[in-house]
Amino acid sequence: MTIQTRSHAGYLDPILVKHQHNPNNLLQILIEAQQHYGHIHTDAIAHLSEQLQFPRSKIEGVVGFYSFLYLKPQGEYRVLFSDNITDRMLGNMDLMERMCAQLWVESGKVSEDGLLSINTTSCTGMCDQGPALLVNNIAINHLSPERVNAISELIRERVPVSSWPAEFFAIQDNIRRKDILLDSHFQPGSALSVLFRSGAQRGLDEIKASRLRGRGGAGFSTGMKWEFCRDAVGDAHYVVCNADEGEPGTFKDRVLLNGYADMVFEGMTACARIIGAKKGFLYLRGEYVYLREHLQAVLQRRRQQSLLGQCILGNDDFSFDIEIHLGAGAYICGEESALIESLEGKRGTPRNRPPFPVTNGYLDQPTVVNNVETFAAASLILLNDGAWYAGIGTATSSGTKILSVSGDCQRPGLYEYPFGVTVAEVLEDCGARNTQAVQISGPSGMCISQAEFGRRIAFDDIPTAGAFMIFDQRRDMFEVARNFVRFFAHESCGFCTPCRVGTSLLSNMMDKLANGHGSPYDFSEIEKLNVILQSTSHCGLGHSACNPVLDTIKKFRSAYEKRMIHEDFVPAFDLDFALTQARQMTGRDDSSAHLERLNEPR
C-alpha cells in the first residue's frame, strides 16, 4: 500500500501544492486528481486525507455527492448522453442505443474491457444544438446516426479524444435576437472607468436606480443585495458569479461566457469595488469545462490590462481577482447557499437560511452571489446609467431578458427582449408552429398552454431564469413532465426527507402511469405528495419538484386521462412478470405458473 500511496503522491502532490493544501479547495483538487485514473482511487483518497489532514470519510462524502466524480473505475471513454426532454425529442435514446449496440456495452455499465461506459446525464446546456453528449466531460453536439457511428469507430480504435475531428466539438452561439446587452459592443474597462470616476456609492445608486433584479429567476433586487452585503460586517467580502447553469433548457450563460466574458467579469469587479471585496469566484458548471481555457485567457488579459489584480486602473486602494471553480455535475449547486458549500469544497447541500449569503456566505463572510447575466447587465448599467436601464422593460421588470429558446421551432438559440415581451411574440420570432405548450424557466418554472400565449415575460407575470422550451402538437406532455420529475429525483441533494424520498416516490408514480398501471387512486397520491413537497421541503428544488406534474395535469389533462386506464387501484408492478424468475428456475409454464391481470383497462 505504501508503494501505491507513493505512486499516487506523484500526481497528487503538485495538485495539492497548486491548491495550497487547502481543504476548501477539495472539490477542485478531486476534479483534477480524477484526471489521472478517470476515478478517485481509494489509495488516492488515503494520500489526500493524510496530506490535507482531513478525514477520508469527508472526502468520500464529497466524491459521492457529485455525478462527475467516481469512486469506482469508469471506462477510458466516459460517454454521457444529455437527457433533457429536448434531447429526447431529438432522438437521443435511439442514438444511445445505437452506440451501446455498436460498442457492445449496456448503458449504465462499464464495458468488460474497461474501454468505455455509456450513461445519461442531466441537461448539458446544448438544447439549441442537441442531441448532445459529453465524452470525458467534453461536449459534442448535433448528434446524428452518422456522428454516432464515427464516435463509436473512434472509441473502438482507441483514438484519444484530443485527436477527434475538431468539428465534433464546435459549439454555436446561435444568437438570434440582440438587444441592449447582446448588442452592446462592450469595451473592457469602460464600465470600471465610469465607476472610478463617479465613486462606489454613486455606482451602487445607479444599480439601485436601474431596478435591476437577479437574472437567476428569483428576481431579488441586485442593488439591495449589494448594499446589504457592503453593510455587513466581516473579515472579508466575496463576489461569486453563479455560472452553474443547470436548469434544463437554459444555455444563455454559456453564450455570455463565450462571447461576453468581459462584461461578466467587469460586473463582478464593479460589484467588488462597491461591496469592498478582494476576491471573486466564477462557479462554472462541470459541463462547461471546455470554456475554462478561454475564460482563463480573458482573466489573464484583464490582469494585463490592469482590470484585475493589484491597484486596478491605478487605484491603490482596490485589488481584486477572480478564480474559476468548477462544478462536477450537481444541479442543486445552482442554489446559492449550496453553491457556496460547493465552493468551500463540500457536498452541495443548501444551508439553513437565514442567515443569507449577504451576511454569512463564503467562509461565513458577506458574499454576493449573482447570475452571469446579472453581472453583465450591471456592467451595462454602470456604463450608461440606472435611469436609462429602468426605462426599458416594464414597471416591475426593468431591462432585458435573454431567453434560451429550444424545442420545436425553426430557429433555436438566444433571444434578448425587453421585459414584457409576450410568449406569442417569441414563438413567432423563433419560427414555432402548432405550438402546444412552452415550459418557461425550466422544470422548476411554469408550463404555459396555448390559451396563455398572450402572457408576458416579467417578474409579475411569467418570471424566468431564461429557459424557453417549446412543444408542438405532436408532443406528449405527460412524457415531458415525467422527464422533469426524473430529473428532480436524480438531482435532489438528499438532505431533507420530503425531497429525498418524495421526488423518488413521485418519479415512481409517473413510471407507474407510464407502465399502464394508472388509476384515479394514483392521481390523488400525486396530489398528496405535491402538498407535502411544497410545504415542507428544505429548498426550492423540493418546492418546485411537483410543478411540472401539476401544471400538465391541469392544462393537458388528456395526456393523463390516457394513463388513467384502470378504474380501481392496480399494483405498480406486473404480478405475472414478478413470477418470471421462479418460472425460469422451475421450468414451469403451466397456467398456475402465471397470474392473470385483474382490472383490465377499461
Added chain:
Amino acid sequence: MNVPEMTEPEINVKPKLRVATTSLAGCFGCHMSFLDIDERLFDLLELVEFDRSPLTDIKHCGPCDIGIIEGGVCNAENVHVLREFRANCKILIAIGACAINGGLPAQRNHLPLSIVLEEVYHAQHGLVDGFIPNDPELPLPLDKVHPIHEVVQVDYFIPGCPPSGDAIWKVLTDLLAGREPELGHGLIHYD
C-alpha cells in the same frame, strides 16, 4: 306537529356481519393473538359470523363485510387469496407487520430470488441432488415479498407482531360501532 302514524315496532336484531380471515405469508401469530380476545369472542359472535377463516375451515370467501388479512404476499397463491378477499369484502383490514410492510418474509427482498432458491434447494449443506420443486400444485414465489397494500387497496391496518388481542378487539368494536378505529398509546405498536 303531526302525530306520526303508528308503524311496525322495529325489530332490534341486526343481521350479523360476516367476517373472513386468512393468513398469507405469515405465521398465524396474528390469528393466535385474535384468539387472545378470550371470552370476548362470545360477545363478538353475538355480532359477527365467520366466513372463510382458519376458525371455520371454509375454503373460499363469499360476500363479507370485513376481511382480515395476516401476512404479506410472497407467492401466486397469496395473490389469488388476496384478490378473492378484496373482491368479496367491503372492508379489508391488514393485520400484523407482515401484511403491513412485508415483515420477516420480506427480509429476503435484498436477495435475488434465484439466490434464495439455489441456497434452499441446491447449495445448502446436506442437500444431495437437490432440485427446485416444480409441481404445478405448488405456488410459484414472486421475486419480492410485498405488503398487501401494494397489491390491493386496504382500508384499515392493525400493526403489531402480533397486535395484542386488545388492539384487535378495539379496532373491531370501533368498526362494529361505526367509529373510525383508533389505537392509542399502548395499543399501537409495531413489534
Added chain:
Amino acid sequence: MNPDKQTFTLDGKTIPFCNGQTIIQAAMDAGEYIPHLCFNPEFKPHGSCKLCTVKADGRTTASCTQFAQDGMVVESNTKEINDERRVLLQMLFVEGNHFCPSCEKSGNCQLQATAYELNMMSPHFDQFFPDRPLDASHPEYFLDLNRCILCSLCVRASRDVDGKNVFALSGRGIKSHVIVNAQSGQLGDTDFAGDDKAAQVCPVGVILKKRVGFSVPIGKRSFDEQPISATPHPVVKEA
C-alpha cells in the same frame, strides 16, 4: 424590549424564549413536545427530517431552525400538520428497511415512538426495500444501515463532540448513505469507541452495542411506559 419578557404562543399556550432560541428549543424548555427526529437539544439544529414542521405566523417552517420571535403565533398540534408529519414518517419507513419486531431498538426507538404518537398505522407508500449493509466488524458495536434515517446526528456528534469524524454522509438524493472513516469501509477499522458521543445519539437502531440487545423486557422499555410526547428528552434506555 426586555429580552426576558419575550414570548410566542404554541397552540395557544404562551412560551417564553431567549434571544437566539428556535421555536423547538423554547418549546422544549417549557416542557412542550413538538415531534422531531434529527433535532437533539444537545446539538445545533440541523433541519433535515422536517418532522418538527409547524406553522409560524401562518408560514410552514421547521421549528428547529426557525428562530422564535416575540408575539409569533405557532401552530403545531393540528390535524393538518400532523397529517403532513405522518406522511414524512411514512416516507422514512419505506425508504429504509424498518422491521421493528427484529430490531433491538424497538421500544426505545424515536422513529417508532414518533410514529406511534402520530398514529401511523401503515407505511402507506410502496416499500423501496433498499439493499443496505450490516457492519459487525467492531468488537463492541454494530452498524445496521437498514434502519438509517439520515438525521446525521452520529456525523455531528463524532465531528463536533468526539473530534473524530468517524461518520460522514455520502451519495446524493435517495442514494444518500452514512459511511465510516476507514479505507476498508468497516467500523472496526475506525477509532470509534463505546464512550463516544456518536455511540449514544442514534435515534433509531443503526448504532447498537453488541451483546445487550433485548435486555429490557417488553412493557418496560422507554416508550412502552409513556408516549414520546411525555418522555423527557433525551432519556432513552439502552436497547
